[in-house]
Amino acid sequence: MRRHWAMICAAFLVAAINVSSVEGQRRGRAARIERASGTHLRSSNDYSPTGPYSSVIAVGVHRVPGAVPASDSNAEVRAISGSLRGNRIAVRDSQDRPFFDLRLIRARIVQGRLELEGEAIPVTGRRASVRMMVDLGGTLAKYRPPEDEQVIARTPVTPVTPAAGQNPAQPPGQAPANPESASGLGQLSQATQSTARTAQTPTAPGGKQAPQTPPGQTPGGRTTLTEAITAPPVQTAAVAGARLGATTGCEIFFLRFRLPEGWPARTTARRDGRRPDIRPIYQLGVMVPSRDNKRGEEIDQAMCRVVRTLQSGAGASERLNEELARLNQLLAQASSAEPR
Amino acid sequence: MTTKVYDAIVVGSGATGGWAAKQLAEKGLDVLVLEAGPQIDPKRDYKQHYFPYHLPFRGFGNREELERKQPIQSRCYACNEYGNHFFVNDLDHPYTTPPDRPFSYIRGRQVGGRTLMWGRQSYRLSDYDLKAASRDGWGEDWPIEYKDLAPYYDIVERFIGVSGMPENLPQLPDGIFLPPMPMTCGELQLKRGVEEYAKKIGNPFLRVTIGRTAILTRKPLDDALGTRKPCHYCGRCESGCHTGSYFSSLHATLPAALRTGRATLVTDAVVSHIVLDRNTGRAKGVYYVDAVTRAHREVFGRMIFLCAGALESTRILLNSRSLDGAEGICNSSGVLGHYLMDHMMGGGARGTLPNLPTKPFFRDGRPNGIYIPRFVNLERRDRPFLRGYGFQGGSGQSLWQHAKTLPGFGADFKRRVREEHPWGISLGGFGEVLPYYENHVRLNKDVVDAFGIPVLHIDVEYKDNEKKMVVDMGETAAELLEAAGAKDITISRGPMSIPGHGIHECGTARMGNDPKKSVLNKFNQAHDIPNIFVTDGACYVSIGTQNPTLTYMAITARACDYAVEELRAGRI
Numbered sequence: 059m060r061r062h063w064a065m066i067c068a069a070f071l072v073a074a075i076n077v078s079s080v081e082g083q084r085r086g087r088a089a090r091i092e093r094a095s096g097t098h099l100r101s102s103n104d105y106s107p108t109g110p111y112s113s114v115i116a117v118g119v120h121r122v123p124g125a126v127p128a129s130d131s132n133a134e135v136r137a138i139s140g141s142l143r144g145n146r147i148a149v150r151d152s153q154d155r156p157f158f159d160l161r162l163i164r165a166r167i168v169q170g171r172l173e174l175e176g177e178a179i180p181v182t183g184r185r186a187s188v189r190m191m192v193d194l195g196g197t198l199a200k201y202r203p204p205e206d207e208q209v210i211a212r213t214p215v216t217p218v219t220p221a222a223g224q225n226p227a228q229p230p231g232q233a234p235a236n237p238e239s240a241s242g243l244g245q246l247s248q249a250t251q252s253t254a255r256t257a258q259t260p261t262a263p264g265g266k267q268a269p270q271t272p273p274g275q276t277p278g279g280r281t282t283l284t285e286a287i288t289a290p291p292v293q294t295a296a297v298a299g300a301r302l303g304a305t306t307g308c309e310i311f312f313l314r315f316r317l318p319e320g321w322p323a324r325t326t327a328r329r330d331g332r333r334p335d336i337r338p339i340y341q342l343g344v345m346v347p348s349r350d351n352k353r354g355e356e357i358d359q360a361m362c363r364v365v366r367t368l369q370s371g372a373g374a375s376e377r378l379n380e381e382l383a384r385l386n387q388l389l390a391q392a393s394s395a396e397p398r
Numbered sequence: 399m400t401t402k403v404y405d406a407i408v409v410g411s412g413a414t415g416g417w418a419a420k421q422l423a424e425k426g427l428d429v430l431v432l433e434a435g436p437q438i439d440p441k442r443d444y445k446q447h448y449f450p451y452h453l454p455f456r457g458f459g460n461r462e463e464l465e466r467k468q469p470i471q472s473r474c475y476a477c478n479e480y481g482n483h484f485f486v487n488d489l490d491h492p493y494t495t496p497p498d499r500p501f502s503y504i505r506g507r508q509v510g511g512r513t514l515m516w517g518r519q520s521y522r523l524s525d526y527d528l529k530a531a532s533r534d535g536w537g538e539d540w541p542i543e544y545k546d547l548a549p550y551y552d553i554v555e556r557f558i559g560v561s562g563m564p565e566n567l568p569q570l571p572d573g574i575f576l577p578p579m580p581m582t583c584g585e586l587q588l589k590r591g592v593e594e595y596a597k598k599i600g601n602p603f604l605r606v607t608i609g610r611t612a613i614l615t616r617k618p619l620d621d622a623l624g625t626r627k628p629c630h631y632c633g634r635c636e637s638g639c640h641t642g643s644y645f646s647s648l649h650a651t652l653p654a655a656l657r658t659g660r661a662t663l664v665t666d667a668v669v670s671h672i673v674l675d676r677n678t679g680r681a682k683g684v685y686y687v688d689a690v691t692r693a694h695r696e697v698f699g700r701m702i703f704l705c706a707g708a709l710e711s712t713r714i715l716l717n718s719r720s721l722d723g724a725e726g727i728c729n730s731s732g733v734l735g736h737y738l739m740d741h742m743m744g745g746g747a748r749g750t751l752p753n754l755p756t757k758p759f760f761r762d763g764r765p766n767g768i769y770i771p772r773f774v775n776l777e778r779r780d781r782p783f784l785r786g787y788g789f790q791g792g793s794g795q796s797l798w799q800h801a802k803t804l805p806g807f808g809a810d811f812k813r814r815v816r817e818e819h820p821w822g823i824s825l826g827g828f829g830e831v832l833p834y835y836e837n838h839v840r841l842n843k844d845v846v847d848a849f850g851i852p853v854l855h856i857d858v859e860y861k862d863n864e865k866k867m868v869v870d871m872g873e874t875a876a877e878l879l880e881a882a883g884a885k886d887i888t889i890s891r892g893p894m895s896i897p898g899h900g901i902h903e904c905g906t907a908r909m910g911n912d913p914k915k916s917v918l919n920k921f922n923q924a925h926d927i928p929n930i931f932v933t934d935g936a937c938y939v940s941i942g943t944q945n946p947t948l949t950y951m952a953i954t955a956r957a958c959d960y961a962v963e964e965l966r967a968g969r970i
Binding site: 117118119120134135137139141152195196197198199200201202203307308309310312314341343345347348362365366369 | 430473489492497662664686694698842844
């Protein structure tokens with residue numbers, strides 16, 4: 059009798075898992091059907107729609123996940139993001155909701171990799187903060203180090219013409235404070251005509267009346283785009299950071315960890331009928347805001363120096379210890395300065 | 399259960415994916431197109447006719463959001479509030495680099511790929527580019543000549559519509575053009591000045607021409623679709639074009655493929671790897687992750703066309719496993735992932751043209767600039783570096799920036815700001831980066847994207863040749879502006895742009911006749927697995943100075959013709 063009840067319970071459990079899986083897929087299909095059907099709409103300008111007329115929801119044979127080949131681990135990895143301010147990473151889940159804060163406390167090297175010890179502080183609920191370990195999977199550089207830029211800029215060359223109308227972003231013969239500005243010259247020239255960006259000085263100096271355009275003169279152009287693109291380039295905070303010489307060489311970094319015991323995993327979609335992994339691996343992509351974040355940038359720079367030293371290979375152990383000590387010092391300073 | 403086997407699976411729906419789908423479907427093949435991103439709805443997604451006051455952040459976008467979600471993408475001029483939804487979220491689609499060796503990997507994942515926001519400049523390569531190694535000894539020649547590509551350039555240009563002016567220059571072959579867009583008077587002044595200067599220095603290659611751009615100035619010569627309209631000059635192409643006036647696969651090649659009834663487009667299909675047949679050793683299909691449901695699926699085809707973008711196609715090959723379990727396929731040569739290139743920028747000059755009248759003449763938006771094709775190191779080595787550069791730029795009137803430097807105040811000052819619009823002129827160089835084995839990508843299995851697929855580790859660095867070139871670009875641009883009578887010239891001799899910033903990344907699965915030195919043969923077919931074709935920028939052997947997309951498309955059309963013949967002959 060007991061066995062009979064156990065079988066009934068098991069059957070219910072399997073059915074529940076299947077139903078929820080089908081439901082997850084149905085939701086996904088509905089979302090995509092909605093998106094696909096949007097292509098039948100006419101444009102706001104009443105031009106005939108010229109896009110592809112249809113797309114198919116999904117084709118092919120269903121496969122069990124985990125077979126992505128080159129990944130050695132079959133564990134599910136969930137990519138989430140966060141931003142480092144001071145020594146605290148504000149972690150957001152895959153739906154961009156606040157997840158928890160990770161306060162970095164200490165760094166060490168384990169098997170040739172940088173491992174960070176942190177304290178996970180929930181942003182909602184009554185769960186207590188817990189210690190956790192994260193390790194560095196990789197880094198992404200946005201800028202060259204300033205010293206490299208200076209080497210290029212110091213190449214001895216003579217200006218052809220003394221520059222009267224200087225571009226404040228790039229003094230003649232020197233590296234622009236913002237590496238974007240020079241390269242933007244080329245990139246922008248591919249866009250709509252590169253017009254107003256070029257002019258810095260008036261052509262009718264001394265308050266003289268400007269000459270009139272003769273009739274039939276070929277005109278220059280103006281567009282709202284030109285206005286937008288000829289304004290200073292979109293100054294993201296990271297670009298502003300580069301202006302201040304705050305390049306680190308590892309402006310974005312990727313950490314890996316498992317959630318502390320008892321913390322609920324967050325997911326966007328049910329994974330095809332698989333039972334969710336109780337403690338999936340999370341990959342946290344961290345960017346470092348450059349506004350009002352001197353401490354965060356220093357910590358990032360110190361981490362980057364450790365990574366560089368690690369990658370420089372053998373014979374660098376003394377330097378590695380120094381860099382690690384400097385990073386730990388910064389983390390300790392940041393921890394002690396942080397309000398409790 | 400029987401499983402459908404397509405004649406061809408095309409991975410990617412951008413410039414090359416669209417052409418592969420069109421060519422293969424029109425030749426009677428049953429084609430499946432897999433696109434990693436979502437469908438695009440022009441009514442919802444295009445903002446070309448929005449004014450800044452229509453947008454909450456006045457066109458600049460939410461900078462905090464851009465910095466947090468698109469810290470790399472927002473470095474592209476087009477990734478603003480009008481068009482940042484056409485660019486990927488950098489933390490969902492990450493990659494890694496070594497510290498201090500940045501790479502700007504600018505990507506768009508949607509139906510149409512980056513053709514929705516591309517620069518549209520369309521130039522043919524010449525034998526100066528395709529056989530450059532024979533001239534200067536660096537690297538390898540392409541396995542094809544200009545005459546192999548020319549008929550396919552014709553096919554592509556007739557269909558996409560390229561406006562431009564024939565110049566009869568050997569280093570920049572003329573195409574089949576629609577009427578050119580007019581030059582501004584500043585540009586005409588530059589053209590006259592530069593061409594006189596060219597006579598003076600005895601350089602017959604030096605010429606100023608209007609940009610050759612894939613925008614309709616009238617109906618395209620091959621107007622089989624009949625849906626695209628000539629440009630109405632609103633000027634914000636990279637926000638999307640309701641009239642389909644500039645070429646995008648969304649408005650041109652994909653509809654042409656789909657109307658055959660033999661092409662199927664699947665969106666949100668993130669391809670992870672190619673699956674091989676254990677019996678034949680050939681590709682039998684591809685494996686993809688559904689971006690919406692995260693379901694894993696496998697589809698089957700008789701041949702695979704990788705058109706996902708140079709680095710993405712290489713990533714798919716690197717992430718696939720050969721039958722003996724080794725990581726990476728089509729890599730018996732060991733060069734898969736190597737010889738990554740991009741155009742180097744950062745050298746140029748700008749100035750003013752004070753002799754031109756400053757009365758404003760506001761005529762909206764020519765979506766084009768001027769072009770000065772490469773004229774150095776062609777028939778003789780006249781520069782202290784290998785290869786060369788071309789210039790792109792333009793001349794026009796300042797709209798309001800002159801107010802910052804105009805003297806005075808009060809009513810008279812305001813009147814002058816309104817009435818006196820000075821002419822500016824600028825030239826920016828696009829330099830050829832040499833193919834270096836060390837500039838490479840490989841898989842980083844410690845980091846994955848939002849779909850669990852290992853990401854690329856990109857390791858690129860420009861070297862001495864490029865450092866010398868960027869300085870020369872600035873000096874030469876200033877000379878040309880001076881020859882045109884420009885004043886107040888500001889020279890930019892660098893720093894060099896960050897690799898990737900040109901958004902012309904190419905190489906990593908190069909073509910070649912020798913299977914020991916190349917991944918693909920002269921028809922873009924993998925040496926190792928004959929039913930895999932890679933026809934996007936990955937196939938590049940050397941980058942030249944010309945914007946590459948036209949060549950990507952021509953080379954795709956050529957590979958498709960060959961593949962269909964091979965398939966029909968039973969060799970695939």
